[in-house]
Amino acid sequence: xxxxxxxxxxxxxxxxxxxxxxxKFPRATNKLPRNTGMNVIPVWKLYPTxxxxxxxxxxxxEVVNGSYVPSTQTKQEKEMKDKSSAKLxxxxxxQKLPMVMPSVDILHSALRKAKRVLPTKGIANIAKxxxxxxxxxxxxxxxxxxxxxxxxxxxxxxxxxxxxxxxxLIELTLGDGNYEEVLGNVDALRKKVVSVGKEHASFCAKxxxxxxxxxxxxxxxxxxxxxxxxxxxxxxxxLHIAKTLRAMPVVDLETPTxxxxxxxxxxxxxxxxxxxxxxxxxxxxxxxxGLLKRSDEDRNNLEKLTLAVLSHLxxxxxxxxxxxxxxxxxxxxxxxxxKDIKERFSDHLWLDVxxxxxxxQKSPVVFIxxxxxxxxxxARYRKMGPNGAMHVSVKSEAGLAEICLVTxxxxxxxxxxxxxxxxxxxxQMAKIRSQNSNQENLVIT
Numbered sequence: 001x002x003x004x005x006x007x008x009x010x011x012x013x014x015x016x017x018x019x020x021x022x023x024k025f026p027r028a029t030n031k032l033p034r035n036t037g038m039n040v041i042p043v044w045k046l047y048p049t050x051x052x053x054x055x056x057x058x059x060x061x062e063v064v065n066g067s068y069v070p071s072t073q074t075k076q077e078k079e080m081k082d083k084s085s086a087k088l089x090x091x092x093x094x095q096k097l098p099m100v101m102p103s104v105d106i107l108h109s110a111l112r113k114a115k116r117v118l119p120t121k122g123i124a125n126i127a128k129x130x131x132x133x134x135x136x137x138x139x140x141x142x143x144x145x146x147x148x149x150x151x152x153x154x155x156x157x158x159x160x161x162x163x164x165x166x167x168x169l170i171e172l173t174l175g176d177g178n179y180e181e182v183l184g185n186v187d188a189l190r191k192k193v194v195s196v197g198k199e200h201a202s203f204c205a206k207x208x209x210x211x212x213x214x215x216x217x218x219x220x221x222x223x224x225x226x227x228x229x230x231x232x233x234x235x236x237x238x239l240h241i242a243k244t245l246r247a248m249p250v251v252d253l254e255t256p257t258x259x260x261x262x263x264x265x266x267x268x269x270x271x272x273x274x275x276x277x278x279x280x281x282x283x284x285x286x287x288x289x290g291l292l293k294r295s296d297e298d299r300n301n302l303e304k305l306t307l308a309v310l311s312h313l314x315x316x317x318x319x320x321x322x323x324x325x326x327x328x329x330x331x332x333x334x335x336x337x338x339k340d341i342k343e344r345f346s347d348h349l350w351l352d353v354x355x356x357x358x359x360x361q362k363s364p365v366v367f368i369x370x371x372x373x374x375x376x377x378x379a380r381y382r383k384m385g386p387n388g389a390m391h392v393s394v395k396s397e398a399g400l401a402e403i404c405l406v407t408x409x410x411x412x413x414x415x416x417x418x419x420x421x422x423x424x425x426x427x428q429m430a431k432i433r434s435q436n437s438n439q440e441n442l443v444i445t
Contacts, residue, residue: 093162094169094245098155101148102239103232107225110144114221127210134204134217141224142197149190152238156183168308169248172301174241182241185234196227251284251313258283259315261306263329263337264290266322267355271392283316291341293333310341316349317341321385324359331382338386352389359393 101109117140119133159167159179170179200220207213251257260268272287288309289302296307309315319338323331342350385391 092250093157093166094248095250096155097242097246098152100152100235100239100242103228103235106145106148106235107228107232110141111221111225113144114138114141127208127213130210131205131207131213131216134207134213134220135201137217138197138201138204138220138224141221142193142201145193145224145228146190146197149186149193149235153183153187153190156238156242163253163312165251165308165312166248168305168312170245172305172308173244173248179241182234182237185231186238189228189231189234192227192231193224196224200224249286251286253314257309257313257315258285258318259309259313260285260287260318260320261310261341262290262320263292263322263327263334265327266290266320266329266334267327268320271318271320271353271355290329291337292329293337310345310348316351317345318351318353319386321352321354321389322356323354323382323385324356326356326359332378335378335381352386354385354389354391355393357391357393 114137117133117137119129119136123129123132159170162170197220200216200223204213204216204220207216260272262268268287268290272285286309288306291303291306292299296304299307310317319341321331321334321338322329323334325331329337380387
């Protein structure tokens with residue numbers, strides 16, 4: 001706004017010689033390139049005031065190396081560019097959240113700082129000096145309460161600009177709409193404090209006597225404190241949200257994620273601890289909540305989180321099966337869950353692992369609730385798991401050396417498979433980004 005105002009003032013000067021004298025630009029020829037796509041106004045050429053004003057109103061200027069450079073971007077194009085840059089943000093926004101102070105600390109700090117405010121020097125009249133002090137202290141109290149709230153509102157990202165994975169984390173962890181509701185309540189509190197603070201500061205500034213100024217100061221402080229305390233819980237709610245989100249696991253989108261999936265208690269966590277001791281630059285190894293045999297509508301938030309990880313992150317799936325009968329989910333149910341997930345995410349890099357192989361018996365475990373194994377693929381699954389599955393045991397360490405080799409790109413046995421892994425993860429990343437970009441465009445439009 002200041003740049004535009006300065007340019008507008010220059011164009012109102014009657015004598016254009018002043019513009020010529022003050023300019024440090026060298027004189028150039030009268031020939032200008034045509035169809036450059038830019039509105040160039042050389043300082044040596046005189047333009048009518050109206051024409052120059054129109055240019056100021058329709059042209060945006062950018063500062064490049066300390067100089068004003070015309071840009072052909074319109075305001076709408078700039079907004080779209082800003083939104084695009086926000087859409088391209090990778091995960092990690094939660095780690096950038098500000099440290100939110102407890103509401104009681106914000107209030108005590110504001111009261112303490114406001115009391116230190118002194119009246120303007122040089123006011124001899126006692127009544128005027130007191131009302132000046134009261135108005136300034138009320139204004140300071142209001143600002144000390146409002147500035148932190150405004151900082152929080154500016155620092156917490158809008159959910160629609162977050163990575164889809166982080167949006168899912170917010171919805172599943174905090175509840176649908178709770179994040180926006182708390183931010184809206186904090187903004188409402190900010191506006192209330194501003195309104196009450198300005199009102200009482202104005203009352204105090206109109207006091208006729210010292211006593212009246214003191215009374216209005218006391219009344220104003222009490223009212224501002226009352227308004228803030230009445231809605232202070234929203235600040236503490238925001239503090240809780242910040243702590244919760246900062247504790248969320250950080251995922252580097254540039255590094256493939258090895259995601260362990262399976263029913264509850266099949267041994268995923270034990271394998272995570274084992275695999276995490278390998279080379280960290282190869283994969284990010286993460287555990288996910290167990291999946292049960294039921295429709296998506298009936299899944300709890302933990303199960304939905306697992307699906308969100310597989311949907312929005314470039315994951316390689318290490319699917320864990322437990323055929324020993326100890327996990328609580330029958331092999332038949334595990335088979336159905338496995339077939340469903342395998343069909344949904346068939347384009348992911350996939351590795352099947354049968355855990356607790358030291359507990360496997362010669363005859364497969366059959367639950368009382370299970371039907372007879374009349375399905376050939378299911379019967380084979382109950383005995384050995386899916387075709388090509390690796391059998392491991394954390395307890396006896398059987399197969400662990402082999403699986404660590406498989407999950408390390410530096411030691412991926414066939415070179416062709418190593419190349420295929422890179423190609424698959426790269427194409428999968430491109431697909432996810434394309435889908436997310438299309439979704440964001442639909443939201444904005």
